[in-house]
Amino acid sequence: MxxxxxxxxxxxxxxxxxxxxxxxxxxxxxxxxxxxxxxxxxxxxxxxxxxxxxxxxxxxxxxxxxxxxxxxxxxxxxxxxxxxxxxxxxxxxxxxxxxxxxxxxxxxxxxxxxxxxxxxxxxxxxxxxxxxxxxxxxxxxxxxxxHPNQALGDIMTIKEQFGSDIGGLPVTITWANHPKPLPMAVANSFLLACSMFGMDIRFVRPEGYDLDNAIMEKAHELAKKSKARIMVTDSIEKGFRGSKVVYAKSWGSIRFYGDKEKESKHRKGLSGWIVDDDKLRLTDNARFMHCLPVRRNVVVSDSVIDSPSSIVYDEAExxxxxxxxxxxxxxxxxxxx
Amino acid sequence: MxxxxxxxxxxxxxxxxxxxxxxxxxxxxxxxxxxxxxxxxxxxxxxxxxxxxxxxxxxxxxxxxxxxxxxxxxxxxxxxxxxxxxxxxxxxxxxxxxxxxxxxxxxxxxxxxxxxxxxxxxxxxxxxxxxxxxxxxxxxxxxxxxHPNQALGDIMTIKEQFGSDIGGLPVTITWANHPKPLPMAVANSFLLACSMFGMDIRFVRPEGYDLDNAIMEKAHELAKKSKARIMVTDSIEKGFRGSKVVYAKSWGSIRFYGDKEKESKHRKGLSGWIVDDDKLRLTDNARFMHCLPVRRNVVVSDSVIDSPSSIVYDEAExxxxxxxxxxxxxxxxxxxx
Amino acid sequence: MxxxxxxxxxxxxxxxxxxxxxxxxxxxxxxxxxxxxxxxxxxxxxxxxxxxxxxxxxxxxxxxxxxxxxxxxxxxxxxxxxxxxxxxxxxxxxxxxxxxxxxxxxxxxxxxxxxxxxxxxxxxxxxxxxxxxxxxxxxxxxxxxxHPNQALGDIMTIKEQFGSDIGGLPVTITWANHPKPLPMAVANSFLLACSMFGMDIRFVRPEGYDLDNAIMEKAHELAKKSKARIMVTDSIEKGFRGSKVVYAKSWGSIRFYGDKEKESKHRKGLSGWIVDDDKLRLTDNARFMHCLPVRRNVVVSDSVIDSPSSIVYDEAExxxxxxxxxxxxxxxxxxxx
CATH class of the missing domain: 3.40.50.1370 (Aspartate/ornithine carbamoyltransferase)
Incomplete structure (x- = not known):
């Protein structure tokens, strides 16, 4: 089947x-x-x-x-x-x-x-x-x-930008702020796809926002075959430096799963986790990606999503x-x- | 028209x-x-x-x-x-x-x-x-x-099981328990269809759950032409004995129509009206039918609907x-x- | 585009x-x-x-x-x-x-x-x-x-009734009563269409129910080119007399826009603004039109909408x-x- x-x-x-x-x-x-x-x-x-x-x-x-x-x-x-x-x-x-x-x-x-x-x-x-x-x-x-169809569209979009051979491409997957705890599906699937395609993955999230262990293990298993690298960090500086793609997504914390109040309190300090011009300047002229719908000026600034670096509409198409x-x-x- | x-x-x-x-x-x-x-x-x-x-x-x-x-x-x-x-x-x-x-x-x-x-x-x-x-x-x-399209699908399903000539086939139509008073349409249309096709109908329901008089009269009129028999009983023993098909359906009582509380009180004693293995054992290896959606373990036991005797998915198809x-x-x- | x-x-x-x-x-x-x-x-x-x-x-x-x-x-x-x-x-x-x-x-x-x-x-x-x-x-x-597609259907319907050349056709656009303040789109677009097609327009509404100024200006601009006439009146007698088409529609007052209570109070005296047999008798055997959905016996009497003069279903088709x-x-x- x-x-x-x-x-x-x-x-x-x-x-x-x-x-x-x-x-x-x-x-x-x-x-x-x-x-x-x-x-x-x-x-x-x-x-x-x-x-x-x-x-x-x-x-x-x-x-x-x-x-x-x-x-x-x-x-x-x-x-x-x-x-x-x-x-x-x-x-x-x-x-x-x-x-x-x-x-x-x-x-x-x-x-x-x-x-x-x-x-x-x-x-x-x-x-x-x-x-x-x-x-x-x-x-x-x-x-x-x-969200496998999203991940397929994402990889296609990256190939349109960087050509067919995307092994070793430095890609940042960054957690972003949001008023609500969202599902992890898009982040999971994009991480697995990048792992399958041998990319140089920088996974950046604040403390408390790790993905499910089984997903991480699967990513490492795929990475082994494809020679992908997976760096996990809470340093925006380290995570964004030199990247060719910045893929932003918000998701809820497994640690506070089902407890919106506690998560909301923990998240108070995280409003800096927005993709804006300052962060993009750390990269190597990275393309900005997001699966949409996106909360403008919470997840990403208007200036980034409306810039020529943004390929979110190609991604959607x-x-x-x-x-x-x-x-x-x-x-x-x-x-x- | x-x-x-x-x-x-x-x-x-x-x-x-x-x-x-x-x-x-x-x-x-x-x-x-x-x-x-x-x-x-x-x-x-x-x-x-x-x-x-x-x-x-x-x-x-x-x-x-x-x-x-x-x-x-x-x-x-x-x-x-x-x-x-x-x-x-x-x-x-x-x-x-x-x-x-x-x-x-x-x-x-x-x-x-x-x-x-x-x-x-x-x-x-x-x-x-x-x-x-x-x-x-x-x-x-x-x-x-x-619900005439349901009845058409029902008769088709019976013909798939018993061949084209279904005159005289012993078929049980049984009322079943349910948390809510449901419409009578499916029971009405199946009864009329069985009457049109000359079956040996055993209509089993507890006291208070008769169908509308006009429907019963129409059924008898069709039965006359087709040589169908219609037995109405509140005895599960009599209604199930020797049947080839058990067709279960719940419906509300006309007597308490619009009065959910009274109907609910009347229905208290009727939770035994579930099609389970014991009842099916009374039949002649009957097929189990239901129009779906069905409340499992209220209308029919898992053991019956999941058994090889159940033809509910053919019926739906x-x-x-x-x-x-x-x-x-x-x-x-x-x-x- | x-x-x-x-x-x-x-x-x-x-x-x-x-x-x-x-x-x-x-x-x-x-x-x-x-x-x-x-x-x-x-x-x-x-x-x-x-x-x-x-x-x-x-x-x-x-x-x-x-x-x-x-x-x-x-x-x-x-x-x-x-x-x-x-x-x-x-x-x-x-x-x-x-x-x-x-x-x-x-x-x-x-x-x-x-x-x-x-x-x-x-x-x-x-x-x-x-x-x-x-x-x-x-x-x-x-x-x-x-509502331009409505207006297109309206003009087509008028042409079906009166032939291809509808310049100079006397058409009444009349405000009608309604329990709620409705949008103006249909009235705006029909008025503009009649103005484009050079009709003899009688725009009848009670005090307080004028359309937006910009719409009226656009209508006059179109009328100039097409030789349409636009008479605005609050007199049903003047507005209906001799018309070939009565187009009824209710809409809310701009004066009380957003204030349902005040509008409702103002509208109290306006229940006579229903298209009924008496009003239709003023016309020259006019056809009755309405975009539907319509409140029967509020906007139009059953006797009018169900009469041979009514072309509302052609209009809808x-x-x-x-x-x-x-x-x-x-x-x-x-x-x-």
Missing amino acids: KHLITLSDFQKETVEELIDRAIKQKKGKLRLSVSGKNLILLFFNPSLRTRTSFELAMQQLDGNVVTLNVGGDMWNLEIEDGVVMDGAAQEHIKDAAMVLGRYADAIGIRVFAEGKHWEKDRQDPVIDAFARYAGVPIINMESSLY NRLWVQRSVLHHILGGARKQ | KHLITLSDFQKETVEELIDRAIKQKKGKLRLSVSGKNLILLFFNPSLRTRTSFELAMQQLDGNVVTLNVGGDMWNLEIEDGVVMDGAAQEHIKDAAMVLGRYADAIGIRVFAEGKHWEKDRQDPVIDAFARYAGVPIINMESSLY NRLWVQRSVLHHILGGARKQ | KHLITLSDFQKETVEELIDRAIKQKKGKLRLSVSGKNLILLFFNPSLRTRTSFELAMQQLDGNVVTLNVGGDMWNLEIEDGVVMDGAAQEHIKDAAMVLGRYADAIGIRVFAEGKHWEKDRQDPVIDAFARYAGVPIINMESSLY NRLWVQRSVLHHILGGARKQ
Whole structure:
């Protein structure tokens, strides 16, 4: 089953191929089709880029696509097994997955972390249930842990800027301030992607904002193969110096997970963690990247995001092109009927 | 006008034909098209299966489809005639129907019972207004009274299991417990379908849970023609003994209609009305059916729904195939333009 | 950039051409296509006709279309420039516009007036931001100021009734009562359209319900070119006498803008501003028009809207046909890729 839950579900060669085909499609040199195939997109959370780019990608590939908002268009789902379902949930996720798997050739799912218990969220229980029960490939459109399509678009964007060979490229991944504790998925997936592609990674975050241990271990494992370097630091000076790319993202602290007040208190001193002209001056004329949506003048200054160094709109556009590659990779081939 | 509001809008021969074509399509032996035709789906209530299967069916048939959520995407509608509309409703249902009828070649409508006054709900006022004013065929996607597409999928599923000739097949329709009083539409439509197809029906419900008199009369009328038998009992022993199919569904009591507290009190003693292994053992190796969504371990035990006897996912999948038949039957032929 | 924000973005010849092509399409004499083109529809407010007719139009033209509900499917947007975004808005409108412009060949936007400060609303800040930043044509699906696609459908409907040459046609635009202060967009755009087409306009409203000065000036400017006459009166007798068309619409008072209580008090005496048989008897057998949704027996009596003089459903249907013209005009030509 060709799930795309995390980027490392694919071999590096496959990832390279997906990005190559995305670049070719963008240049108008490759026309793919998934005619007759059916995709269901299931949103447990709102979306702008992901919803739009997946719906359009599927239409552009001549496929069929249906979008469902859980809790809006449909009811809430029970996740626990064996429960006596006399509460609010009207349907078990197992049944929803089994049924949607009968209608679709693949299912895209967006489901953010609940934000209460990291031990539960890090299991990605919804994605996991769909992967177990749907019987068709699952495409992760951002879960607690991963946002692989974002990472694919990110790498494509870096290749557009620096050419195909990006091994050894000095890349800064920096934590940024934000009024709320956000999910870690984008940071996790971008770190793993950079590790897969052998980059010179500078991971900069203040004390208390480490990523999950399993993610770091996976990153080191990938880095070993690819000869990537991973430096972890809380020094902005060390983290930004000489970088070619600054990738900003905010995320919540695992240490205070589920306790917004304590996290908020800890974060009081961190408003300096904004990407501004001063920080960019430390770099080697770095490109600024962010997955969007972004809080202007909190995560990044207007002066940086509106400057020629900013490639955030290319990054957003490239979501469309990599997803066309992904959909064709997963759905392509003979028609279901 | 080829409305599909209740199954008996069609002759039995037509229903047989629709199911035959659904089976052929599922096997890949028939390819239908409604190219150039336009379907509007109007949801007054949430949906998973119905929304997904109708949207995909229409795309698969190369038609155009638009889905609207009343109260979400659009405003609420006034149903009463002659009202001075200075309250909450911004548009009269008559006008919405007339307008949508200008855009669409058919309109699908999901509108559950309000649950306050049975005398009002049993008029199916929204479906009725659309059928009167829209000027195009109306497809009932579940109203207070009927869920004809579900019944079509149910009969198709039974035919897949027991062959084309299902006259005389012993089928149990059993009321089941539930935390809330649910609509009767699915039970009504399945009972009518079984009556149309000449089955040996065992209708099992506790005291106070009879269906509407008009439905029972219609069932008996159909049964007369088809030589169906209808036994009504409150004895699980009598109702399950020797059956080949157990079809479970919960619904609210007409006696306590609109009075959740009284119904809830009456229902206290009825938690034994769950389809579990003990009950299934009374049958002749019966298949378990349910329209979904289902409350696990309230309506049916995990052990039954997860067993090989359960055909609920086939039943859900078959919604897609019968609806493709229905859409082609209603929309097929020459293009509108 | 071929925006359609207000009708006067187009030359009169273009507007004529768009309507001619709409009429030809309706008669089945013209088949347009925008195959391969991508439209995003962004709704900040609910919709029935606009949503349905745009989605269907795009599908009928073989294009791709995605619909987004701001605040539902996606988050709220910041409109002010230079803000430190630590409040409720998760994304700046500038970024949303830049990104959607990367995915789409055109963007349709519905965004009503906020209803607090007319000086702010009359800037149409959302439409304005998208026009500045998206980099692709913007199609106004109703803003604070304009509803150009409605006006196009209105003129088409009048031409269907009175023939191609509608110069000098006596048309009454009348304010109507309503429980709430509504936006002025429809009245503005219809007045401008009638002025462009040289009609004999009778603009009837009670004291306090003038349209924005800039709109009136633009109407007079267009009238000068087209030889339209614009009479403004608070006399129903003078305003309705001898008219061939009565176009009813309610809107809020600029004088009490943002102060619902004061407006409500002022409006107390105005319940006579309903289009009923008595008023229609003053006209020269006028057709009744309204953009819908309409409050029956508040804005118009059942007897008028349900009479043969009423052409409101043609008017609604014609939205589809003019929008097909508009979409082809804006998106037609060579495929993007």
